[in-house]
Amino acid sequence: MVLVVDQATREFDNGNTAFRNISFSAEHGEIIGLLGTSGCGKSTLLRTISGLDTLYAGSILLNGCEARDCDVNIGYMFQEPRLMPWLNVLENVLFGEKNQKNQRKDTALNLLELVGLKGFEKNYPKELSGGMAQRVAIARALFTSPDFLLLDEPFSALDAFTKMQLQDLLLSVWEKSKATLLLVTHDIDEALYLCDRLLIFRGQPGELCKEIKINHPRPRSRGDEELAKEKKHILSLLDLEK
Amino acid sequence: MSQQTERSILKPVRVPFRLSTPFKALTGSLKPVLLGSIIPVILIALWELFGRLGVLPPNLLPAPSIIIQKIISMIQDGSLWGHVGITAYRVFAGFLLGTLVAVLFGSVVGFFRLAEHLVDPLLQAFRSIPSLAWVPLFILWLSIGETSKVVLIAVGVFFPVYLNIVSGVKGVDRKLIEVGKIYGFTTFQLIKRIILPASLPSFLVGLRSGLGLGWMFVVAAELMGASKGLGFLLVFGQNMSSPDIIIASIILFALLGKFTDSVLKSVEKKALHWQDTLSNQ
Numbered sequence A: 001m002v003l004v005v006d007q008a009t010r011e012f013d014n015g016n017t018a019f020r021n022i023s024f025s026a027e028h029g030e031i032i033g034l035l036g037t038s039g040c041g042k043s044t045l046l047r048t049i050s051g052l053d054t055l056y057a058g059s060i061l062l063n064g065c066e067a068r069d070c071d072v073n074i075g076y077m078f079q080e081p082r083l084m085p086w087l088n089v090l091e092n093v094l095f096g097e098k099n100q101k102n103q104r105k106d107t108a109l110n111l112l113e114l115v116g117l118k119g120f121e122k123n124y125p126k127e128l129s130g131g132m133a134q135r136v137a138i139a140r141a142l143f144t145s146p147d148f149l150l151l152d153e154p155f156s157a158l159d160a161f162t163k164m165q166l167q168d169l170l171l172s173v174w175e176k177s178k179a180t181l182l183l184v185t186h187d188i189d190e191a192l193y194l195c196d197r198l199l200i201f202r203g204q205p206g207e208l209c210k211e212i213k214i215n216h217p218r219p220r221s222r223g224d225e226e227l228a229k230e231k232k233h234i235l236s237l238l239d240l241e242k
Numbered sequence B: 001m002s003q004q005t006e007r008s009i010l011k012p013v014r015v016p017f018r019l020s021t022p023f024k025a026l027t028g029s030l031k032p033v034l035l036g037s038i039i040p041v042i043l044i045a046l047w048e049l050f051g052r053l054g055v056l057p058p059n060l061l062p063a064p065s066i067i068i069q070k071i072i073s074m075i076q077d078g079s080l081w082g083h084v085g086i087t088a089y090r091v092f093a094g095f096l097l098g099t100l101v102a103v104l105f106g107s108v109v110g111f112f113r114l115a116e117h118l119v120d121p122l123l124q125a126f127r128s129i130p131s132l133a134w135v136p137l138f139i140l141w142l143s144i145g146e147t148s149k150v151v152l153i154a155v156g157v158f159f160p161v162y163l164n165i166v167s168g169v170k171g172v173d174r175k176l177i178e179v180g181k182i183y184g185f186t187t188f189q190l191i192k193r194i195i196l197p198a199s200l201p202s203f204l205v206g207l208r209s210g211l212g213l214g215w216m217f218v219v220a221a222e223l224m225g226a227s228k229g230l231g232f233l234l235v236f237g238q239n240m241s242s243p244d245i246i247i248a249s250i251i252l253f254a255l256l257g258k259f260t261d262s263v264l265k266s267v268e269k270k271a272l273h274w275q276d277t278l279s280n281q
Helices: A042-050 A089-096 A105-114 A130-143 A160-177 A188-194 A225-238 B002-024 B030-053 B064-076 B079-111 B113-127 B131-142 B146-170 B174-182 B187-223 B230-239 B243-271
Strands: A003-011 A017-026 A031-036 A057-062 A074-077 A148-152 A180-185 A197-202 A207-213
Touching (some): A017 A042, A031 A042, A031 A225, A042 A148, A089 A105, A089 A130, A130 A160, A197 A225, B030 B064, B079 B243, B113 B146, B131 B146, B187 B230
Parallel strands (some): A031 A197, A074 A148
Antiparallel strands (some): A003 A057, A197 A207
């Protein structure tokens, strides 16, 4: 197991609790979807796993090392691209390089080609569309060849077509890198299309209410009947009426 | 083919606007300059006319041509360069000193909350002291030479630069800093690679307003006692009852101020070309 979350709880200073007693684990190269209604602490959980939020109780082990203390190679994609506006596309992809003298330009150029942005290396973020910017963010997240790729609703602000394109792109780069993927989403179709396993969160504070394994082989069809049934099941689990 | 269709569609529309066509033909950058010159040119022409007709008393407000002659004569006898040179030197020395200290204080106060609590209230209190109130003290401490003038200008430059750096650093988007944290950047790397470039726009705004104040303070500094400089020319003109010298000096201040500001403006434009703002469209 490369990721083990054990009884993790995050309580804020004002007394609010984001999530409570969450436990799950992930294997190497697995794609795990964290699914739930808004406000159930999915994004906060992802932030604690990434080490951005260190004030959690319980234990979160990444490659056997506690998340708040260790420096694991993580790629993170936010809901918005968060590109540095003063850097061009290529420099943004290279941003994760700590040692600026040793810039692996070729790797960055290959990644840009992979995400379909060849020829846009010298453009600045203000000249990119939302989808293009998010592609750059994918390339940036992959640049350090992370062991874990954490995605916080990465496609939620995009139109349906771009979203589907980028989901396929994500799968193709995942096949090459085989990083462990954690995807926070509130889009059930997206989760069913991409993930090996879904963790369904519910309530405020969020609690893990169910784990669902998706055994469908990839590539999956977006209109698959069995996945549609699974969607119904998940909807009933989420209990949207309450 | 499609161009032709476009032309045939546009043609009837163009006819009623023919009157405005010559105006439109002016190149884009020239048009605002010409528009902005209309009123000043008319005013100067009227000033010249009334000056020559004797409506405006020449011992109070000489005609523009007399002022220009004065400037030309100062250029010819070489005295102008001495005055302009020493004034520019004072402004730049003060600007450099003020900016350096402001960058130092501004970034520390912006980054560290403790430093803000310790230093900022004191600096804000200093800021509310009218700058001219420092003059007697500086003369007493530093005598009437160059140092006291440069320090006074530096005080003037310091505050706008300092305030803008502090607000620039404080205003850096937390979301961008998080990106750096994901990559495990050290504090130094965060500052160098995210905070500094992100606060550059407000730093440059601070520099521009600081430089503007620098030109203002050099007048105060030179009024308090100088034997050379444009500010000295103001006093000299007053003592000699020659308004042409005073106005010539005012015009030179305006030109120099405008010139240095446009240098900074072009630096700003170059350095901030990446900004997605109205002016960069």
